[in-house]
Amino acid sequence: MGLVSAKEMLQKAKAGHYAVGQFNINNLEWTKAILEVAQEKKSPVILGVSEGAGKYMGGYKTVVGMVNGLIDELNITVPVALHLDHGSYEACYKCIKAGFSSVMFDGSHLPFDENLAKTTELVHVTSQLGLSLEAEVGSIGGEEDGVIGQGECADPMECKTIADLGVSMLAAGIGNIHGKYPENWAGLSFETLDAIQAQTGDMPLVLHGGTGIPADQVKKAISLGVAKVNVNTECQLGFQAEVRKYIEAGKDLEGKGFDPRKLLAPGVAGIKAVVVEKMELFGSVGKAE
Numbered sequence: 001m002g003l004v005s006a007k008e009m010l011q012k013a014k015a016g017h018y019a020v021g022q023f024n025i026n027n028l029e030w031t032k033a034i035l036e037v038a039q040e041k042k043s044p045v046i047l048g049v050s051e052g053a054g055k056y057m058g059g060y061k062t063v064v065g066m067v068n069g070l071i072d073e074l075n076i077t078v079p080v081a082l083h084l085d086h087g088s089y090e091a092c093y094k095c096i097k098a099g100f101s102s103v104m105f106d107g108s109h110l111p112f113d114e115n116l117a118k119t120t121e122l123v124h125v126t127s128q129l130g131l132s133l134e135a136e137v138g139s140i141g142g143e144e145d146g147v148i149g150q151g152e153c154a155d156p157m158e159c160k161t162i163a164d165l166g167v168s169m170l171a172a173g174i175g176n177i178h179g180k181y182p183e184n185w186a187g188l189s190f191e192t193l194d195a196i197q198a199q200t201g202d203m204p205l206v207l208h209g210g211t212g213i214p215a216d217q218v219k220k221a222i223s224l225g226v227a228k229v230n231v232n233t234e235c236q237l238g239f240q241a242e243v244r245k246y247i248e249a250g251k252d253l254e255g256k257g258f259d260p261r262k263l264l265a266p267g268v269a270g271i272k273a274v275v276v277e278k279m280e281l282f283g284s285v286g287k288a289e
């Protein structure tokens with residue numbers, strides 16, 4: 001199966017009270033690790049690409065070529081969506097042209113009317129092409145490609161206005177932030193999530209900043225309408241911890257331990273362990289059978 005839109009998999013997840021993970025990719029190792037786990041666990045999956053990561057990997061066309069090649073050569077049969085994460089208006093069009101199956105237009109930092117107008121236009125474009133579109137209301141804290149947000153809570157009425165445009169999924173700030181959570185983090189605002197879900201009905205909601213949210217809070221968020229959870233930093237930390245151990249144990253100095261295929265293998269295992277744990281927590285295991 002080639003790339004698919006995320007719309008159907010998320011509608012199924014919302015109806016089935018589980019969530020599909022969006023795991024951000026950085027290179028070949030990340031992409032292969034995530035696809036292999038998804039196939040092994042029979043789970044649908046969304047590969048997230050930030051603008052920065054897209055540039056790092058040599059551009060969106062390179063990413064599309066790599067992902068399509070892996071799906072084919074590794075015989076990946078579970079549904080896979082390739083999704084632009086926190087895209088600007090321009091990046092959305094570039095990714096659509098390059099062959100992504102899903103894009104996020106993040107207009108949360110724009111005046112609401114401008115977010116509304118640009119999201120409206122992108123709803124028309126993506127729906128005509130059979131692609132999925134994620135919109136965002138209320139900025140998510142932490143750092144998103146150099147932009148620091150405060151982790152504000154979205155206005156449920158603004159969420160309804162954007163959801164009614166016909167986007168495929170909606171990211172709404174509920175006190176979540178990207179990266180590691182600070183010690184004094186207040187936790188997710190379930191009151192806000194409940195109010196958003198009441199206004200947006202069947203709309204699959206997206207929880208960004210999946211790294212470090214306690215499992216009970218993730219489960220509660222899913223029970224209140226979250227159908228997609230984004231994870232990035234935790235895979236990076238899993239990779240880093242294992243590569244660090246390998247080097248600290250001096251294994252890169254033994255025999256051909258310097259070969260990148262050997263040096264990066266523990267890191268790949270680290271990414272895989274995180275992805276397995278998250279798919280189990282989100283309840284997506286076995287949903288692609």
Ligand code: 13P
Pocket residue numbers: 024048085086177178179180207208209210211230231232233234
């Ligand atoms: P984390 O890096 O906190 O897991 O957030 C990922 C994310 O939300 C990507 O959009």
